[in-house]
Amino acid sequence: MDVLISIKETITVQEALDFIQSPECGGEVIFTGTIRNHTKGRGVVKLFYECYEAMAISEMHKIADHVKAQWDIKKLAMLHATGDKYPGDIAVVIAVASAHRGIAFDACEYTIDTLKETVPIWKKEFFEDGRD
Amino acid sequence: MDVLISIKETITVQEALDFIQSPECGGEVIFTGTIRNHTKGRGVVKLFYECYEAMAISEMHKIADHVKAQWDIKKLAMLHATGDKYPGDIAVVIAVASAHRGIAFDACEYTIDTLKETVPIWKKEFFEDGRD
């Protein structure tokens, strides 16, 4: 399994697609998480993503190791953005390529679910009403 | 739910992403089916996709209606390519945007699974060994 893991200011879906593209694979599943303009009924101005980068990279590699052990996945890309993000911006991209689509869905959902549980990244929300 | 359904010679992931992009949604799940360079151990030169287009569009709308009835999905794009396709080319793109990622995975997988069962599109495989 080829793995691309990256944490940086700006990420794009295209770089994940480019990485997982392979004529050996027939099915690709991509998850993108974008900044919403509201959360729990409150307008969102921006989010700030803080990251304990060295450990985050390490935890992302652990997720990749689990994916590799569980499923026959050929390519896995995990990208996370940091810093100030505004509604519509991309915060995270997970992209998986496999010969069979069922396991690609399973592996992609496992990856984003686990990332949200274990990878040390924090978002701080800035609301339109100015309160925390 | 906004729906984009299209059958044409060439499709791109980007047009699906552009359509589902919305600051109201936080999670997008995209499935892409690409032409593999082998199937059942045999080298593939190309595929030819034939389509009963009027009925295929109608069946795709039925799938969209079921998605709308089952899940709180905001955007759904279903694109299918026709004609000669070569290894690495994109045959199908399903893209779903929702406020919550779990149902986006479910709806995307349901859509591609059902499309493969009900939509009147046929692929003919052309192998390297020249046999049918």
Place this chain on the structure above:
Amino acid sequence: MGILLFGVAKDIAGTPKMDLPEHITDVGALKQWLYNHYPALMQLSSMMIAVNRSYATDGQAITAADEIAVIPPVSGG
């Protein structure tokens, strides 16, 4: 409107289009007629008939005014 044939059904019949045979008035009878004239169709894992762009059951009535299609197993995606 006549009968449209797709995919391997078209290859077996050797034509993409034919007229509805006389005396055939429902989907079940059409399928039987097709199997009689093109026995290789019986080897397909499924053969659906669509009437006016929707899948039809054997009992559905058909006339020469309907758009009828022979749908072998689909393989899109």
Place this chain on the structure above:
Amino acid sequence: MGILLFGVAKDIAGTPKMDLPEHITDVGALKQWLYNHYPALMQLSSMMIAVNRSYATDGQAITAADEIAVIPPVSGG
């Protein structure tokens, strides 16, 4: 190496970095020390300690040479 603090833990403590307090030799004791000095940390739904970039259990030994981090509930993605 000392202790790194992130997210709301950093806000509560008012600093992104502190030295390992003397006499603290394991993760459980460090958590207790943090709760004693910054009681607001007890309101977090979870507070993990990472040692050298891996999540650690309470019994894990720590020294001033370790890279220690206070990890409030993560919220990436």
